[in-house]
Amino acid sequence: GSTIGILGGGQLGRMLALAAANMGYRIHIFAPEAELPAGDVAAQVTRAAFDDFDALDAFAGQIDVATFEFENIDVASVRHLATKVAVQPGAAALEIAQDRLSEKAFVHELGGATAPYRAVDSLPELVMALDALGTPALLKTRRMGYDGKGQVRINADSEAEAAWAAIGGQSCILEGFVQFDGEFSVLLARGQDGDTRVYDVPHNRHDGGILATSQVPAPADIAAHAPEAMALARRVAERLDYVGLLTLEFFATENGPVFNEMAPRVHNSGHWTIEGARVSQFENHIRAVCGLPLGNPALTAPSVRMTNLLGDAVHDWATLLADPNAHLHLYGKSEVKTGRKMGHVTWL
Ligand code: ATP
Ligand code: MG
Numbered sequence: 557g558s559t560i561g562i563l564g565g566g567q568l569g570r571m572l573a574l575a576a577a578n579m580g581y582r583i584h585i586f587a588p589e590a591e592l593p594a595g596d597v598a599a600q601v602t603r604a605a606f607d608d609f610d611a612l613d614a615f616a617g618q619i620d621v622a623t624f625e626f627e628n629i630d631v632a633s634v635r636h637l638a639t640k641v642a643v644q645p646g647a648a649a650l651e652i653a654q655d656r657l658s659e660k661a662f663v664h665e666l667g668g669a670t671a672p673y674r675a676v677d678s679l680p681e682l683v684m685a686l687d688a689l690g691t692p693a694l695l696k697t698r699r700m701g702y703d704g705k706g707q708v709r710i711n712a713d714s715e716a717e718a719a720w721a722a723i724g725g726q727s728c729i730l731e732g733f734v735q736f737d738g739e740f741s742v743l744l745a746r747g748q749d750g751d752t753r754v755y756d757v758p759h760n761r762h763d764g765g766i767l768a769t770s771q772v773p774a775p776a777d778i779a780a781h782a783p784e785a786m787a788l789a790r791r792v793a794e795r796l797d798y799v800g801l802l803t804l805e806f807f808a809t810e811n812g813p814v815f816n817e818m819a820p821r822v823h824n825s826g827h828w829t830i831e832g833a834r835v836s837q838f839e840n841h842i843r844a845v846c847g848l849p850l851g852n853p854a855l856t857a858p859s860v861r862m863t864n865l866l867g868d869a870v871h872d873w874a875t876l877l878a879d880p881n882a883h884l885h886l887y888g889k890s891e892v893k894t895g896r897k898m899g900h901v902t903w904l
């Protein structure tokens with residue numbers, strides 16, 4: 557009867573909670589939002605701001621171990637929580653992954669390739685960076701961006717001022733545009749004993765900066781980059797003494813795999829593992845956090861495809877499920893917004 561505390565209450569927390577429940581764990585969600593997809597399936601919910609240290613202290617007293625499903629939590633809060641209860645993965649992984657500049661520098665140090673980039677903190681710096689990297693380029697906020705939010709494409713030098721205004725003067729990174737054949741991600745689980753398991757890499761297609769579909773196995777020209785990318789992911793996990801599920805996103809290019817970003821958590825591009833792998837990313841994350849042996853990431857079917865159900869699209873569940881190999885997941889969100897992740901479908 558151990559209790560796992562999860563910071564964040566979105567769909568990732570919901571799927572973690574469902575996996576944990578199968579193994580007899582209680583889940584206690586800590587998150588500020590009124591609507592919590594994870595709250596519906598958790599034994600307990602604390603609705604409080606992540607910087608409410610009194611609430612964090614009370615939370616720590618009611619759980620045996622903590623993890624997070626959301627990466628934009630103030631590291632100070634996670635560090636504070638870690639003085640009271642074990643937090644897996646640690647604050648160091650979170651801190652690096654929260655900042656696009658530090659995660660790229662970190663990966664470079666480990667021998668990984670990234671898009672060419674420059675730190676940009678002002679319009680004159682943006683102009684200089686564009687001069688160095690050329691166009692097209694992407695201006696991204698260093699922090700807090702997700703689903704393509706907080707980034708603008710710059711197609712010509714003349715667009716610099718508008719791009720800087722659109723981002724709103726936050727600390728940024730300018731990235732050269734990577735010509736890629738496709739995108740894929742490495743989903744790696746690492747246990748407390750340092751044992752690792754890696755899933756077959758999904759081929760990820762994005763639409764408007766939002767993940768649309770993940771397909772496994774990836775086409776051969778993309779899968780060819782997997783061994784090098786997996787080796788980098790192992791170095792990242794080892795350097796961070798990482799415990800849990802770690803995700804690295806890559807571009808497949810003619811010069812090999814180019815690292816895009818990492819997430820110190822379970823990931824949308826791993827949702828297919830619920831039915832498509834012997835042991836899902838969610839179960840392996842729970843196993844790792846709880847100090848248990850990791851499970852088999854092997855495929856359960858020759859081909860697995862996951863499609864996100866986004867808020868603005870109209871779906872007919874009966875038609876979707878007319879295919880007997882389709883699995884429907886809905887996250888219980890009531891507020892429908894354009895581009896909001898409402899659920900997903902996995903076909904085996
Ligand atoms: P996520 O929801 O995955 O966290 P995000 O908002 O953090 O997304 P990125 O992953 O940086 O954003 O970018 C979103 C998508 O935009 C990428 O998956 C890729 O398709 C495209 N993209 C980002 N950076 C580059 C680049 N330097 N060159 C080419 N395409 C890019
Ligand atoms: Mg991201």
Ligand code: MG
Pocket residue numbers: 805816817
């Ligand atoms: Mg991304």
